[in-house]
Amino acid sequence: MKRCPWSEGFKEYRQYHDEEWGVPLRDSRMLFELLMLEGAQAGLSWATILKKRDNYRLAFDNFDPVKIASYKEEDQARLMNNEGIVRNSLKISGVVKGSNSYLALQALGIRFEDFVWQFVGNKPIQNFWRKLDEVPTRTFESDNMSCALKKVGFTFVGSTICYAFMQASGMVNDHLINCPWHQIVSSTDSHLVANCN
Numbered sequence: 001m002k003r004c005p006w007s008e009g010f011k012e013y014r015q016y017h018d019e020e021w022g023v024p025l026r027d028s029r030m031l032f033e034l035l036m037l038e039g040a041q042a043g044l045s046w047a048t049i050l051k052k053r054d055n056y057r058l059a060f061d062n063f064d065p066v067k068i069a070s071y072k073e074e075d076q077a078r079l080m081n082n083e084g085i086v087r088n089s090l091k092i093s094g095v096v097k098g099s100n101s102y103l104a105l106q107a108l109g110i111r112f113e114d115f116v117w118q119f120v121g122n123k124p125i126q127n128f129w130r131k132l133d134e135v136p137t138r139t140f141e142s143d144n145m146s147c148a149l150k151k152v153g154f155t156f157v158g159s160t161i162c163y164a165f166m167q168a169s170g171m172v173n174d175h176l177i178n179c180p181w182h183q184i185v186s187s188t189d190s191h192l193v194a195n196c197n
Contacts, residue, residue: 004179005132009047016050022185024124024170028112031169032102033063035116035149036095038165039156040086046164048086055084060095065106068099094155101153117171119145125172126186135174138163 007017025031037056041049049056059082061067079085079092102112114122119141129135142163149157167174175182 002178003181004176012050013047018181021168022170022173022175022181024185025168026113026117028102029063029065031116032065032098032112033057034169035154035157035165036060036063036098038161038168039094039098040088040091041164042091042156042158042161044086052085055082059085065099065102068096069103071096091156098154101149105152115148116145116165116169119148120166120171124170124185127172127174128177129174130177132176136163139172141172142166 003014003017007013007021025034037049037053040056057063059079076089076092076096080087080089085092105112105115125141127135138159142159145162145166146157146159149162163172166172170185173182173185175185
């Protein structure tokens with residue numbers, strides 16, 4: 001089986017590629033978790049975060065925004081002492097800020113799912129890359145998403161992080177065309193792009 005080359009290396013990576021990466025994700029809480037984990041990855045490899053994902057879920061109350069938004073200084077101090085996650089104070093406080101931003105959108109009647117999917121017109125973008133070096137690290141759509149997320153208070157949401165988030169959540173299909181999962185997750189639907197003004 002010829003998977004995307006980045007997924008080879010260890011069993012959990014291959015499983016993540018085969019079962020999650022690029023599959024359209026339409027659950028607000030799970031999208032929030034994924035974005036927070038992508039932010040935790042900044043400066044590190046996704047393999048590092050994937051290996052710690054269960055620890056993150058335990059440490060951050062399964063990424064429940066209501067619970068995280070109520071964290072006090074002692075909670076953040078507790079997380080800084082947790083060896084099972086990346087102990088970076090800015091990244092930890094970024095999850096708390098992200099939770100507050102998530103709830104602020106919710107209070108306006110905006111589901112997080114709808115907020116992030118608007119940047120691809122609510123339909124996955126189908127790409128047809130042959131080699132890894134053809135795959136971009138940011139796009140017009142990820143630039144717009146980054147801009148909008150920052151405006152509502154999220155941190156660690158630069159365009160490169162947003163594009164990785166879009167790839168992982170199936171907003172774009174960046175499986176290489178010789179990978180069998182390209183066809184599995186593909187769709188012929190067109191897309192529209194929402195501008196960040």
